[in-house]
Amino acid sequence: MKVILISMPDVVPVIIHETAVHFPNHGIASVGGNIDPEHDVYLIDLIRKRRSIKKYLTRQINRIKPDLIGLSAMAWQYDTCVKIAHLIKELRPEVRIVIGGYHATLMHEEIAGAEESLWIDFMIRGEGEEACRRLVNALDGRDDFADIASLSYKVDGKFVHNPRGGNLDLATLKPPIRDKRRLTWGYHIMYSKIEVLETSRGCTRSCNFCSMKHMYGRTFRTFPISRVLADLDDIYYNCKSRWAFICDDNMVLNPRRVMELCDAIIARNYKNLTLVVQADCISMATHEDMVKKMAEAGFKSVFLGIENGSKKNLNAAGKGDIVAASKKAIENCHKYGMMVIGGLIFGFPEDDEDSIRENYAFFKSIGADAAYCQILTPYPKTGMREQLLKDGFIANTDDLKKYNGLWANVRTKYLDADELQYQFWYQRQVVLGWWNPPTPVRERGRIWTGIWRFLFKPYLKLHYRRIMKKYGWRGRYQREVARWARMNHFKDLEGY
Template identity: 70%
Template sequence: MKVLLLSMPDVVPIIIHEAAVHMPNHGIACVGGNIDPEHEVHLVDLIRKRRSVRRYLSRLMERLQPDLVGLSAMAWQYDTCIRIARLLKALRPETKIAIGGYHATLMHEEIATAPEARWIDFMIRGEGEEAFRRLVNGLAGCDDLAAIPSLSYKQGDAFVHNERAANLDLATLRLPIRDKRRLTWGYHMVNAKIEVLETSRGCTRACTFCSMKHMYGRSFRAYPLERVLDDLDDIYYRCRARWVFVSDDNFVLYPARVMELCEAIIARNYRGLHFCVQADCRTMASNEEMVAKMAEAGFCSVFLGIESGSAKNLKLAGKGDIVDASRRAVRMCHKYQMMVIGGLVFGFPPDDVDSIRETYEFFRDIDADAAYCQILTPYPKTGMRQQLLDEDLIVNKSDYKKYNGLWANVRTRHLSAEELHYQFWYQRQVVLGWWKPSPLMARQGRLWTSIWRFAFKPLLQWRHRRAMAKHGWRGLYLQEVEHWQQMNTFSDLEGYR
């Protein structure tokens, strides 16, 4: 069997420009790495081909002539996913199309009865490695589709949904694909080569806005230590990458495990290797020994789920009151020379103009290094979606293309969706202002922070002053909205709705 795995070209420029950070899609790399070796497998991250998606895929399909194409998509990428599925069927009708990822997992029943189902042959629900491996073998005549857990397949024009599989034993999984079977390259964080590592799956926290529990349940599983180190060896020695993004939902959930892993990394003596991770504020604030060991092992950037400076909003999100923990976590990270990217969420039901401004002021005052700001998104099947539906606060229930955290799909008790979207943008401009690299960031990224300070920032400030004189804040906002609207519009796919 010839298998092609594709990730979507859609991006979200929430921290910095959408071209400044491109990381490989780890999901399709893991699925591809676990397909049995007698099959021919190739991977493509379409984020690297977003300027010519149709032309690139047309040439690729002619060259590879795959028997099966797997598409992975989040909810906000699903529209693009279906257009690509239709294009692939037009290019090679005999090729089978399988979709997977969060959206297919959460919405498989709705997809099965929707008009676009005619372009889809299979759906993989939940973790894809074993189900997709068996699907490939089944199409090769070596397995029974009806016996494959987590697979949805067609009988005639209707989908049959097999029983959902139990969570996988991570110790059985092979390494993800990072070799020449990956047909796209150039993954980077600004000017440095970057790869993705997974050391665990799942989270036991109860955040109501998160869809992750629909993939794994409210659970946590860790890869065996030796498996993680083998993965790191592949990244460090064969790929020669020196930056690693750890994709775990909450890397620090169990501090004893983090300490053990850090000790092993230190013993491995990877020189110049840097890690970026995602962590919760409570654990980072209360485990100084762990944070110190992380810094010693090369962890230098931490994403913290701060979410809000309002205890009321945090309670609605299922986070608990972590306001003080957020302050202490930032201080702890800075004590050990770790940069902090703080996640903020706006658009909770009680939010008004003052609370939005106060959250930005809270973030400024705790001295985090960069902000990752999103508007509360009512992802399908989440607890938060139901809460918002109960209050009739969702204004966009079905256009999932705008479910990427950048758009206001909800209103609050005090703000319309349009005003929420504007205040989300405007208050950031006036409270946080122009990004100023902290001394820590300036030391760790001398080249790119210097380019920002002495080249890009002065130029952009000059352009901003001219634009402000001509358009004012509202005019600048409308220009930004127009850019966002065009960002994931792929003109060469327009005919494939």
């Protein structure tokens, strides 16, 4: 059997995405790595082919002649996923198409009843490695669709949903297959080659804006440290990458295990290894010994879910009062030389112009090095969505293309969605201003930070000064909105 696994080209349109960061898709590499070796597997990560998609896929499909194509998509990528499925069926009607990922997991019943299900043959809900492995074998005549847990398949044109299987034993999973990518170039962070590593799955925190519990339940599982090290060896020695992003949902939930992993990495004696991770503030605040060990192992940057400076908004998000923990976590990270990227969320029901400005000011005061900001998004099947629907605060209930954290899909008691969108953008420009790389970042990337500080930033300041003179704040904002919208518009997929 020949199998192609495809991830979507849609991106979250942050200002410098195209030049700042492109991570490879780890999910399709992991699913592909667990398909039995007698089958041929190809990976196509469309994040690296965001133009001429139809032409590229036509060439690849005609060349490979696959029996099965898997498409992975989140809610805001699903529209593109359907268009690509339609294109594939037009090119090769006999090929079978399976979709997976968060959207298929959460919305399988809605997908099954929609018109676009015409282009979809199978759905996999939850973790995909074992179900996809068995699906390929079933198509090869060595298994039965009805016996495959978490699989949805068609009988007489209608979907049948098999019961969900339990969470996988991570010790049984094979490593991802990075060497099967058809697009091999351009994965980078600030001009340094980067790969993605997984050491655990799941999170036991209670954030009610998160849909993770529908994928794994409220559980936390870890890969064997020996397996993590073997995968890191592949990244370091075979892929020749000195940067690795750890894509775990919350790696630091078990501090003792983190320290054991760090000791094992230190013993490996990798030279110039840089690790990037996302973590929760409470663990990073209360376990300074863990933070110190992480720094010794090569962790240079951490994303912290700070979310908000308002205790009321934090409680609404199910986070609890983590303001003090956020400050302490940043202090611990800085003490051991780790850069902090702080996540902020805006658009809670009580938010107005003043509270948005105050939240940016709060972020500036606690000393994080960079901000990743989002607007509260009512993702399908989350507790937050249910509450916002009940209270009438969702302005966009069904255009999921805008469910990526950038667009305002909600209103507040004081701001409609359009004004919330504007204040989210405007207050950031006024309060946070231009990013100034902290000293540790400058030391690790003297060339690109120098280019940013002394070439790009002065040029952009001059450019925007001219725009401001001509259009003002509102005019500049409208130009930015138009640019964001263009980033996920794929002209050659129109009509599908």
